[in-house]
Amino acid sequence: MANRLAQATSPYLLQHADNPVDWWEWEPAAFEEARRRDVPLLLSVGYSSCHWCHVMAHESFEDETIAAYLNEHFVPVKVDREERPDVDAVYMEAVQAATGQGGWPMTVFLTPDAEPFYFGTYFPPSPRHGQPGFLQVLQGVHAAWAERRDEVTDVAGKIVQDLSGRVMPFGDAGDSAPGEEDMAAALLGLTREYDAVRGGFGGAPKFPPSMVLEFLLRHHARTGSEGALQMAADTCERMARGGIYDQLGGGFARYSVDRDWIVPHFEKMLYDNALLCRVYAHLWRATGSDLARRVALETADFMVRELRTAEGGFASALDADSDDGAGRHVEGAYYVWTPEQLTEVLGEEDGELAARHFGVTEEGTFEEGASVLRLPQQEGVFDADRIASIRRRLAEARSRRPAPGRDDKVVAAWNGLAVAALAETGAYFARPDLVEAAVAAADLLVRVHMDEHAGLARTSRDGRAGANAGVLEDYGDVAEGLITLAGVTGEGVWLDFAGLLLGHVRERFTDEESGTLYDTAADAERLFRRPQDPTDNAAPSGWTAAAGAMLSYAAHTGSDEHRTAAERALGVVRLLSRRVPRFIGWGLAVAEAGIDGPREVALVGPRDDEATRALHRTALLGTAPGAVVAVGAEGGDEFPLLADRPLVGGAPAAYVCRHFTCDAPTTDPSHLAQVLNAPQA
Structure with a gap:
């Protein structure tokens, strides 16, 4: 055969x-x-x-x-x-x-x-x-x-x-972006579905609501809503303390089979971890939470350590199953512990302490008396240095277990999400190695996946592009990642590549008459139905991801065509924000950016100047929803935002603008922070 x-x-x-x-x-x-x-x-x-x-x-x-x-x-x-x-x-x-x-x-x-x-x-x-x-x-x-x-x-x-x-029920949505009333209605709908005891939304199984969390953080930033921030912060804390989060190696499993985030379905997906890394980094940006900082960094390190490929991209997933040491392929075998196993690795005294700290019981939370590790709701109960030592020893012992298999194909969309997450996390926490990892992944996407005329390849493996054409989420998420990377690195070439991808979106994925978007290109293989879905699944819908990238690109370049295309595409968010806000989270997050401007921050000054760096870091840490950042020398032409923006008294300066209309420039990072972090009046 x-x-x-x-x-x-x-x-x-x-x-x-x-x-x-x-x-x-x-x-x-x-x-x-x-x-x-x-x-x-x-x-x-x-x-x-x-x-x-x-x-x-x-x-x-x-x-x-x-x-x-x-x-x-x-x-x-x-x-x-x-x-x-x-x-x-x-x-x-x-x-x-x-x-x-x-x-x-x-x-x-x-x-x-x-x-x-x-x-x-x-x-x-x-x-x-x-x-x-x-x-x-x-x-x-x-x-x-x-x-x-x-x-x-x-x-x-x-x-x-x-x-x-079947006609998708978008005809009555209109072709203009949603407004403040729509955002308030969405928040109300989410509040009704919120699990105030356990965090998150709905019952079992429970999935990380990554896109909704991004909306809640942006809504809080724009309006000052404490309720929105509380839902986001509590959900993030519950997930981080639960078994869905890998307490030894960082990173999140796909979902929890129970309502309490305890027992995960153990597969680890790149898209979940990229999205949640960014959410926790943004939560830290808003609150200064030590837990959010730790989870963001551990998740970023997990992606680089366990998912990065030899070519610089990121593999798709780790399996749920692995060898349990007895020749059986068992779900979760790599991650779970019995009290006896803890004692074997740590000794009796530390083994007992680890069992209490991580919630490991004789009955177990998983099969055959094994438990996933989770954290107590109150930190500081046990000595922090001792717990850190226990974690290191358990992680070292676990590394000797048979590891789960890895799906090492590189998916363009999910790598775009990883680029955005690693670039921002690296910038926030002074981790240039994470920014370098984002640059390497972006370089792979441009070199291997991208063709100026044919567009994007969906996947690659071992540096060889697959034959499958990219779908809308690939274009939207890669463009989002490249625009974010441009703001972090000050390299305008990433913005140029994003513009090429968005040209394909407008020409090949957009219905010219209605402004709605299709998941496949007009010249793609014809199936019995051309797929079209603006709702999120495990990752942002291609529709709203592309709309968000077009909105950011318009903010960078002043392109009315991209702004109009984004607003027309967001018309569907007005309709779905009141009906199913849980499933249009990324569209709501993008709409928050549109309502806020989004703010355009032009930073003029030598990039190696300490004053420029201070302004740049402040701008990146600003919570204004979807703000875009351009940094470069006076007279530089890498970013359209920098045109005609002079130094102020010979010093590096920041210009905060909306629709290319700017407030008075400032040279003071603290004033810039005040402007970017204040809710709308």
């Missing part, structure tokens, strides 16, 4: 390269093969750190009997949802419409015309808990295809017609 997945750039596809299943990638040849053989296709979608994807692979796709039946009666197609979010989105919409739920692995049966007709997620190999076995499903679908073909194709046609005909 030809191993078609052996040359894939996706580690997820490579995990299946040795299956007895005769997998195809998503490509025209697979559908041509299905037509030639007159059989349906099995579309299986997952990702490398997905626990249940691994389970189904082991139970079914490695089973010779199931594989033989699948190969004989179907054309099996394997898709990495992280490489092809467009394929994932359109078929997940079909799964959710048909079953009322979704998830991964996603299992969809298609006609040779790519029309879906039967759906599911994980199937066990044999019937279990009222769920049919996978072989039963295959046999049933094959029988229906062979004996009731007209019925199957009729169902498929109706599903496609229904989904293709």
